[in-house]
Amino acid sequence: MANRPHIKHTHVYTTHQATDLYIDVYLPQLTESETPKPIILWLHGGYLITGTRNAIPTWLLNYALAQQWPLVSPDYRVLPESTGLDTIEDVLSAYKWVVQSLNQLHPECRAEPSRIIVAGASAGGWCALVSALHFSTSVETIPPPCALFLLYPMTDPGSEKWAQSVSLPGATVDPDTARDLLEDIPRRIARGDISVGEEFPKAEEELRTRKRLPLLYAILEKGVFLDYLTGVARFGQSVVSGGLERLVDERAKRLFPLDFGEFGSSFPPTVVVHGTADGEISCGESEKLVKRLAEGGVGVQYLPVPGADHVFDLELQECRVAEGGSDEPSAVLSRALQALRRHTDAY
Structure with a gap:
């Protein structure tokens, strides 16, 4: 099975010099309910050096379409031509675009800007984490994320x-x-x-x-x-x-979330999925994050996938509930999606 039927819209959300940065909006072909919908803001991986906004897991897009949730995926500037601070600037600009422009341009999607799930894989998980920390430490007039979904994330770039x-x-x-x-x-x-x-x-x-x-x-x-x-x-x-x-001044501290991040009651509930045999980004990075979140009183759910490597989900088309607490990747991801749904329902 490929992607479910959908409509894709593309917009420019910001411009740097002469370079437009684009954001894709994925909507189901028909929205059957007037009920306001949560939004998934997806941030792609690629070690902050490669990858594009098209790198969306098929299973996640299909889930969003089945739930009639808008899924939004932006470009962001990458290394080495830009710095991580430029990346953070773009991710926050994309978030603000979702809050301020998505419903104006697409009222048919019935998006609810107060219920944004910021999600990302690998380096995209780092992008999601640092964007959430921004809302924990600054005064903003726009609503913060209602939840984070981190998939085999890079969380500890400050480590040796x-x-x-x-x-x-x-x-x-x-x-x-x-x-x-x-x-x-x-x-x-x-x-x-x-x-x-x-x-x-x-x-x-x-x-x-x-x-x-x-x-x-x-x-x-x-x-x-x-x-x-x-x-x-x-x-x-x-x-x-x-x-x-x-080495790190106040501005650069934003690049190193596990070293300088403030995780407290205002930080959004977080769901973390990581393969225990990840040969690229150790699941130890996620475990360290989960410990910090728990110590700060943040609602966090850690779902390890036994024996799974990096990008273990690449070929999955759908995630189906399995009986008996299966540790199969599809079942673990299904539990993660259920947890995210509970967070959006409770918000």
Whole structure:
């Protein structure tokens, strides 16, 4: 089964220099009820370097369409041409667009801006987490998220792992290509280039046409991911040699949610799903987040998927309830969706 029948609308939600950033709105073909609908704001993964707004799990989109919930997926600026602070700015702009413009442009969707689920996978989980922390620590005139849904999220970029060389399973880039890609980054930044990522390959032959995957591998293997996240040269080296605390000013603290985030009663209830055999982003990052949330009195539900790797859900079309507390991925994700529904109903 592919995606359920739907209507897709695309809008420009913000512009940087001459680059328009787009946001897609997915609606069911017919809305059969006048009841206001929760909204899913989906933030794609890709290590903040690649991926696009089209990278939406089929099972999640199908669930949203079946419930007649609008699902909204934006572009955002990515590394290394931009910094993580630019990414946060875009994610918050997309959130505000949903609150202020979605119903104006699409009154037929009957969206309820006070019930926004911010959801994301991998680096998109980081985007969701930092956006929710923004509402916990600032005075806003728009409603905060009613819930977070984090799928195998990157939550701890301040750890030494991300400050050093990281080799992703099965990911290789030859040394000459890596050197050329890394040497070109300062020129891109000096020109003011902006990127919103690149489509993930859907087949093996497409791997040869992708330019940002080798860039991703080179940045991680060189150990300079934190340099481009912060926009500070040799930042990762400094973290390894002296720790994070002395390096980070107030503005940059937003990049490191587990080190500097304030998780208290105003933080939205959170559902976290992570495979226990994730070879790219350890489930330990989620476990650390869950502990922090629980200590802060935040309602949190952690649903580990035994033996599952990163992007374990890639081929799933639907999530079905299974009897007997099954640990199959579809069943675990179904429980996560049920939990999110309870949060939206209680809001």
